[in-house]
Amino acid sequence: MENMLKKVFFGLFVVAIAACGSTPRVNLDAEAGALQPTPHHAVIAKDVVGLFESVSYKKVPLNDSISSIIFDNLIASIDKGKNYLMQADIDGFEQYRNTLAGDFRNGDLSAAYHIFNVYMKRYLDRLDYALDQVDAPHDFTIDEVYVYNREKAGWFVSEAEANEQWRKRVKYDLLNLKLSGDGSDSAAVKQRETLRNRYKNLISMAKKTDSNEAFQVIMAALTDAIDPHTSYFNPYFAQRFNEEMANTFEGIGARLTMENEVVKVADIIVGGPVYREKALNIDDRIIGVAQGEDGEFEDIIGWKLDHAVAKIKGPKGTVVRLKVIPVGQELTAEPKIVSLTRDKVVIEEESAKREVKEVIGDDGKTYRVGIISLPKFYIDFEAYRRNDPNYKSTTRDVRLLLDSLKQEEVDAVVMDLRFNGGGSLQESIELTGLFIDKGPVVQVRDTRNRVEVNSDEDGGVAWDGPLGVIINRFSASASEIFAGAIQDYGRGVVLGSQSYGKGTVQSAIDMSRVISPTDRLLLKAQSANKDGAVPVGAPQFGQINITLAKFYRVTGSSTQHRGVEPDIVFPSMYSAEKYGESSEPSALPWDQISATDYAPVADLKPLIAELAKKHEVRMEKSPAYKFLLEDIELVAKQESETSVTLHEDKLKKEREANRLKSKTRTDALEQMRINLPGGGGAATNVEEGLDFIQEESLAVMADYVALLNKK
Structure with missing residues (x-):
C-alpha cells in the first residue's frame, strides 16, 4: 500500500510539473532515499518567481546571471565552510549553474533537491567517519594545526583529504573536552562518551531532515539572490515569525527543545498555563500528546521538534494532555499525565x-x-x-x-x-x-x-x-x-x-x-x-x-x-x-x-x-x-x-x-x-x-x- 501511494504521489508531482510546462531535470526517483519536492513545493516556487517578476519592488527578471547567484547561494547555504562536499560534487553541479532560475519558473526543483541530497549524503558520511575517530588514538603532543575556517580553501579533492580534515576536527573536539577535565582516565572515558553522543545526536537529527526543510533552504537561495529581506517561510516558520511579531502565541507557555530524540522543557514562560498551574519543570521530558479530555495519546519520541510542537500548541481554550517523565527519572519510569488548557501567552x-x-x-x-x-x-x-x-x-x-x-x-x-x-x-x-x-x-x-x-x-x-x-x-x-x-x-x-x-x-x-x-x-x-x-x-x-x-x-x-x-x-x-x-x-x-x-x-x-x-x-x-x-x-x-x-x-x-x-x-x-x-x-x-x-x-x-x- 505504501509503495502504491508513493507512485500515486510521484505521478501527481509529474502532473504538477507538466502543468508548469516542464519535466523534471533530474530523476530523483533513481536516488536511493532521496528527498523529493512535493507538488506544493513546485507550485509555490513557480508562484514566488511570478511575484518577483511582477509585484516586487525590484521586479527582477530571473535570467542566467540571477541563476548563477542562486546556485552560489545554495552551495554556500549548505556548505559555506567547505567541510562536506567534494570537488567532484561541485563539478557535477556546475551543469545547473545557469538553469536554476528557469527551473524555479517552471516549478522544477529536481536539480536543487539533487544538490541538497548529495550534501546530506556527504554530511552523514563525514559524521559517520567522525564517530569512528572518537575511539581512535590521538597524540596531543604532536605540533599540528586544525584549520576550522575553510571558506577560502579549496573543496576536498579526495576522500583521504576529507578524512584528514575530520580526523583533526575530532581531535580538536576531544582536546577541548580534555582541557576542561581533570586529566584522569575516567574523565577521558567520559569525554569520549560525551563526544560520541554529540555526533550520534547530529546524525539522528540529520536523518530526520524532511522535504519541507530542504525546500526552506532552497527557497532562501532563490529569495536572497533577489533581495536580502524577501523570505519564504514554510507553515511552521510562518507561524513562528508571526508570533514573534506579535510577542504572543497560543499554547501551554513552555519553550521546548530536543535531547536524545526526546522533547524536553527548556524554559517556562511567566504567566502561561504551565507557569500558573506549576504543571511542568525545566528538563521534564514529554513522550506523548493527546488532544482534548479523551483523545488518544500519540507517542512523540523520535519526532522532529517542530512536528511535536505543532501537536502541543493549539488555540486558546482547548485542552492538551501530555505524558511526562519528570526530571531526574529514567525514561522507563511510569509517566505522569498532565492536562493543560491552552491560553494566550505573552513573551514579556x-x-x-x-x-x-x-x-x-x-x-x-x-x-x-x-x-x-x-x-x-x-x-x-x-x-x-x-x-x-x-x-x-x-x-x-x-x-x-x-x-x-x-x-x-x-x-x-x-x-x-x-x-x-x-x-x-x-x-x-x-x-x-x-x-x-x-x-x-x-x-x-x-x-x-x-x-x-x-x-x-x-x-x-x-x-x-x-x-x-x-x-x-x-x-x-x-x-x-x-x-x-x-x-x-x-x-x-x-x-x-x-x-x-x-x-x-x-x-x-x-x-x-x-x-x-x-x-x-x-x-x-x-x-x-x-x-x-x-x-x-x-x-x-x-x-x-x-x-x-x-x-x-x-x-x-x-x-x-x-x-x-x-x-x-x-x-x-x-x-x-x-x-x-x-x-x-x-x-x-x-x-x-x-x-x-x-x-x-x-x-x-x-x-x-x-x-x-x-x-x-x-x-x-x-x-x-x-x-x-x-x-x-x-x-x-x-x-x-x-x-x-x-x-x-x-x-x-x-x-x-x-x-x-x-x-x-x-x-x-x-x-x-x-x-x-x-x-x-x-x-x-x-x-x-x-x-x-x-x-x-x-x-x-x-x-x-x-x-x-x-x-
Whole structure:
C-alpha cells in the first residue's frame, strides 16, 4: 500500500510539473532515499518567481546571471565552510549553474533537491567517519594545526583529504573536552562518551531532515539572490515569525527543545498555563500528546521538534494532555499525565522594559535617567484587527513605561534600540508620535514610484523632556525610522554607531492568496501526503515576506545602505564591510526624494557640538573607552584567524594567557562598576559587563540636561 501511494504521489508531482510546462531535470526517483519536492513545493516556487517578476519592488527578471547567484547561494547555504562536499560534487553541479532560475519558473526543483541530497549524503558520511575517530588514538603532543575556517580553501579533492580534515576536527573536539577535565582516565572515558553522543545526536537529527526543510533552504537561495529581506517561510516558520511579531502565541507557555530524540522543557514562560498551574519543570521530558479530555495519546519520541510542537500548541481554550517523565527519572519510569488548557501567552522578555539610573554630571549634580530597552517593534496584528481593546503593541507598552518614569520624576529618557532589528512600520510611526506633537514621520515609495507620507495624527506627547536614542550596527528598519525621525525633528540626541541601513518595506503575503484555482485543485489531491504537520492557524502553503516599497526620512534621504549616523559617535566592533545592508550584494542602493513639509521641534546642532566636546574629553581619560578600542582590535584579529593548534601544552598556554588578560580586564571593569552610582557586580567585557556604551550615553544625557538648565 505504501509503495502504491508513493507512485500515486510521484505521478501527481509529474502532473504538477507538466502543468508548469516542464519535466523534471533530474530523476530523483533513481536516488536511493532521496528527498523529493512535493507538488506544493513546485507550485509555490513557480508562484514566488511570478511575484518577483511582477509585484516586487525590484521586479527582477530571473535570467542566467540571477541563476548563477542562486546556485552560489545554495552551495554556500549548505556548505559555506567547505567541510562536506567534494570537488567532484561541485563539478557535477556546475551543469545547473545557469538553469536554476528557469527551473524555479517552471516549478522544477529536481536539480536543487539533487544538490541538497548529495550534501546530506556527504554530511552523514563525514559524521559517520567522525564517530569512528572518537575511539581512535590521538597524540596531543604532536605540533599540528586544525584549520576550522575553510571558506577560502579549496573543496576536498579526495576522500583521504576529507578524512584528514575530520580526523583533526575530532581531535580538536576531544582536546577541548580534555582541557576542561581533570586529566584522569575516567574523565577521558567520559569525554569520549560525551563526544560520541554529540555526533550520534547530529546524525539522528540529520536523518530526520524532511522535504519541507530542504525546500526552506532552497527557497532562501532563490529569495536572497533577489533581495536580502524577501523570505519564504514554510507553515511552521510562518507561524513562528508571526508570533514573534506579535510577542504572543497560543499554547501551554513552555519553550521546548530536543535531547536524545526526546522533547524536553527548556524554559517556562511567566504567566502561561504551565507557569500558573506549576504543571511542568525545566528538563521534564514529554513522550506523548493527546488532544482534548479523551483523545488518544500519540507517542512523540523520535519526532522532529517542530512536528511535536505543532501537536502541543493549539488555540486558546482547548485542552492538551501530555505524558511526562519528570526530571531526574529514567525514561522507563511510569509517566505522569498532565492536562493543560491552552491560553494566550505573552513573551514579556521580548517586550519593552524600563529602569532608572542615577548619573553624576560634570557639574557634580545627580541626574535620574529613565532607560527604555526595546528589543523590537511588535504588535499583535490579529488582536488589533479584531478590535481587541487589550491588544499588545510597542507603543501601548512604552506609553505606560513613560507614565511611570514621569511619576518617578526622571530628568531625561533614553530609548535603547541596540540590536533592535525592526518590526512593525505602523509601530515605528506611532512610537515617534509619543515624542512629537503631530507631523510626518516617514515617506514610503511603492513599486509605481508613488510616494505616501505616513504621519503621526495624534496631538500631544507622552514625553517632552530631554530624549536620547542609542543605536548600533544591528538597529534596523523600524528602529532607523524612529531614530531618523527623532534626529530630523531635533527632538533628541542619537548616540552609538551607524545603524544597519535597511530602508525597505516588506509585506507578508499568505501564499494561498497567490496560488491559482487550478493549482489549488491539484494540491488538494496531494494534501494527504503533507510532509510534516501544519501547525493550527498557520498558513497552509506558507507565506512570503516580500519587498514592496522603500522608505525615506522626512528629509527625503533614504536609510537604505547608509542607515542613520549618530550625533554622538562611538566606535563599533561590527564593520560595515561584514555587517549591515552595505555588505549584502543584492541590496537596493541609496537614493533620495523630495523632503516633506515638516516643522523641526528645535535645532540641536549647537547643543550637540557642546555635548560632543564633553564626550571627547571624557573618552581621553576613560579606561573603558581604551578597553573598547582594544576589543575592536581583538575582534578584527580573531576574525582573520582560521586555525588553532592541536598541541595540548601550547593550547593550554594560549588559553591561560587569555584567561589572565580577561581577569585583569574583569577586575578593572568591576571596580569601575562599583564606582558608578548604584553600581556593583562582576563585569566580563565592555559591552556585556560595564555596558560602556550605555553608561557614557547616560553621561551625555546628564550633560544635555545640565546645558538645558543653564540656558
